[in-house]
Amino acid sequence: MKQLNAQEISGLSSQIRRDILRMVHGCKSGHPGGSLGCADFLATLYFNTMEHQTNFNMDGVGEDLFFLSNGHISPVFYSTLARAGYFPVEELKTFRKLNTRLQGHPTTHEHLPGIRVASGSLGQGVSVAAGAALSKKLNHDKHLVYVLMGDGEIEEGQNWEAFMFAAHNKIDNLIVTIDFNGQQIDGSTKDVMGLGDDIADKLKAFGWEILHMDGHDVQNIIDTMAKAKELSGNGKSIFIVMKTEMGYPVDFMMGSHKWHGVAPNDAELANALSQLPETLGDY
Amino acid sequence: MKKFDVQNVKDTRSGFGAGLSELGKTNSKVVALCADLTGSLKMDAFQKDHPERFFQVGIAEANMMGVAAGLTIGGWIPFTGTFANFSTGRVYDQIRQSIAYSGKNVKICASHAGITLGEDGATHQILEDIGLMKMLPGMVVINPCDYNQTKAATIAIADYDGPVYLRFGRPAVPNFTEADGKFEIGKALMINEGADVSIFATGHLVWKAIEAGHALAEIGIDAEIINIHTIKPLDEEAVLKSASKTRCVVTAEEHQMNGGLGDSIAQLLARKLPTPMEMVAVNDSFGESGTPDDLMKKYGLESVNIVEAVQAVLKRK
Numbered sequence: 330m331k332q333l334n335a336q337e338i339s340g341l342s343s344q345i346r347r348d349i350l351r352m353v354h355g356c357k358s359g360h361p362g363g364s365l366g367c368a369d370f371l372a373t374l375y376f377n378t379m380e381h382q383t384n385f386n387m388d389g390v391g392e393d394l395f396f397l398s399n400g401h402i403s404p405v406f407y408s409t410l411a412r413a414g415y416f417p418v419e420e421l422k423t424f425r426k427l428n429t430r431l432q433g434h435p436t437t438h439e440h441l442p443g444i445r446v447a448s449g450s451l452g453q454g455v456s457v458a459a460g461a462a463l464s465k466k467l468n469h470d471k472h473l474v475y476v477l478m479g480d481g482e483i484e485e486g487q488n489w490e491a492f493m494f495a496a497h498n499k500i501d502n503l504i505v506t507i508d509f510n511g512q513q514i515d516g517s518t519k520d521v522m523g524l525g526d527d528i529a530d531k532l533k534a535f536g537w538e539i540l541h542m543d544g545h546d547v548q549n550i551i552d553t554m555a556k557a558k559e560l561s562g563n564g565k566s567i568f569i570v571m572k573t574e575m576g577y578p579v580d581f582m583m584g585s586h587k588w589h590g591v592a593p594n595d596a597e598l599a600n601a602l603s604q605l606p607e608t609l610g611d612y
Numbered sequence: 613m614k615k616f617d618v619q620n621v622k623d624t625r626s627g628f629g630a631g632l633s634e635l636g637k638t639n640s641k642v643v644a645l646c647a648d649l650t651g652s653l654k655m656d657a658f659q660k661d662h663p664e665r666f667f668q669v670g671i672a673e674a675n676m677m678g679v680a681a682g683l684t685i686g687g688w689i690p691f692t693g694t695f696a697n698f699s700t701g702r703v704y705d706q707i708r709q710s711i712a713y714s715g716k717n718v719k720i721c722a723s724h725a726g727i728t729l730g731e732d733g734a735t736h737q738i739l740e741d742i743g744l745m746k747m748l749p750g751m752v753v754i755n756p757c758d759y760n761q762t763k764a765a766t767i768a769i770a771d772y773d774g775p776v777y778l779r780f781g782r783p784a785v786p787n788f789t790e791a792d793g794k795f796e797i798g799k800a801l802m803i804n805e806g807a808d809v810s811i812f813a814t815g816h817l818v819w820k821a822i823e824a825g826h827a828l829a830e831i832g833i834d835a836e837i838i839n840i841h842t843i844k845p846l847d848e849e850a851v852l853k854s855a856s857k858t859r860c861v862v863t864a865e866e867h868q869m870n871g872g873l874g875d876s877i878a879q880l881l882a883r884k885l886p887t888p889m890e891m892v893a894v895n896d897s898f899g900e901s902g903t904p905d906d907l908m909k910k911y912g913l914e915s916v917n918i919v920e921a922v923q924a925v926l927k928r929k
């Protein structure tokens with residue numbers, strides 16, 4: 330697949346954001362806030378960072394793998410996969426509808442190309458990815474394993490088991506990005522369950538390599554992911570704190586947790602779409 | 613009543629360890645994970661011989677299940693090892709989402725199942741695990757009866773593509789099945805053909821059923837005894853064939869009555885062949901500390917309890 334530059338990715342992520350909004354509007358449910366916030370990251374990952382095959386094979390030997398731990402942002406994952414060519418873009422209109430392969434949360438159960446494990450019940454993605462990264466080592470496969478997780482999700486204890494495990498086993502082909510948007514269903518992450526000190530310090534203390542990036546600056550994402558690749562293979566798992574804004578860049582969806590799991594009505598959809606250029610054609 | 617030679621008295625967990633060790637040599641795709649119970653699970657031989665394919669995960673069972681699911685991506689066949697309680701109830705959602713719903717080829721190997729875990733008490737004696745695991749769509753549930761059968765089952769599940777729950781125990785019990793016998797998932801084994809009553813037993817209760825069979829023979833009752841080592845998928849044909857012959861059924865297991873083998877057989881018979889039935893199982897109760905033998909007596913899981921259940925069901929025939 331052709332590697333896109335920052336400008337091309339920005340155009341693509343505008344289209345992905347249109348897809349997200351139209352998908353959740355189409356079924357009157359789903360999670361637009363976090364999906365919009367992660368569009369630049371997913372677009373960069375699949376169109377610049379990763380070496381991957383759209384001719385999907387579950388084992389994924391000889392290619393990079395991606396796991397979405399915070400499965401509720403499935404709209405951004407599905408749109409990115411479709412736009413990358415894993416399955417027809419038209420299929421996005423089936424999101425969350427009966428007999429769809431695009432279930433509310435990602436799953437392998439309906440054999441949607443691009444999905445390697447079910448997620449949605451939170452806190453499990455880093456463990457699965459750590460296992461997949463070990464599998465790559467056993468297979469002498471030099472490719473990398475990427476994960477995206479949410480910052481609310483980090484309240485699940487299993488993550489900390491996985492952080493310990495990855496560091497202990499020097500799983501240095503594992504690159505975990507946390508979507509640090511500071512929001513979860515019931516409010517700000519600070520109000521719901523304060524993390525105490527800086528998340529980066531915690532992971533560093535566990536023995537991880539830490540990077541920071543701006544999740545809405547595509548060039549910064551490209552550069553940071555390239556840096557993460559360079560740092561891989563040096564005995565440490567890599568953790569990237571990605572600052573994002575839930576709902577970005579739709580003006581009325583930013584600045585609160587309100588749009589975590591609510592679909593826009595017709596007027597809200599029209600307003601939101603007017604802020605996002607249609608770059609590749611709507612499905 | 614057929615006589616069985618007890619070759620020796622051995623724990624079923626050692627059968628698992630022996631099977632895993634053999635798989636280490638014969639199947640290069642098998643990997644093993646353990647949550648700080650390597651000695652208890654008898655996984656030491658595999659760990660020693662194949663350190664590159666063994667992962668110590670520490671006391672972190674949830675992570676172990678996730679890592680195992682991930683290892684299947686790329687073609688490895690993970691065998692997880694910890695006590696049955698920590699293999700099921702503690703990590704139910706991890707198994708449900710990352711393994712069962714995701715269709716991952718993980719073998720969940722669970723030792724110290726049931727009340728015969730003994731002195732550690734009810735915190736560790738899970739009696740609900742068969743029920744929990746059999747409710748998961750696509751999960752195979754196996755509970756072998758002795759050392760030889762546990763070893764054979766361990767080897768057999770590596771060749772089956774899909775999630776499996778393999779349940780075994782801590783105490784030394786009579787080892788009487790064929791050494792290096794072939795294990796067929798889902799195939800009930802006839803222990804003794806009889807005409808008066810069908811006794812379907814699983815795990816440690818298979819030997820208790822044999823003891824009961826001898827006691828019943830002495831009082832003129834001809835019991836058919838069938839070893840249901842695979843609770844899911846249940847060998848429906850074997851159960852229906854036997855029940856239609858004897859017209860009364862007793863089930864025996866070291867598990868809660870709710871959700872266990874008896875529950876599976878009752879469901880089948882209710883739908884296809886309503887038959888008088890009694891269940892030897894733990895009745896909606898937690899266990900407690902004690903020796904395995906004392907606990908089996910107190911909780912009604914002895915051969916004498918099977919004899920009583922047979923006498924009760926015969927009256928309802």
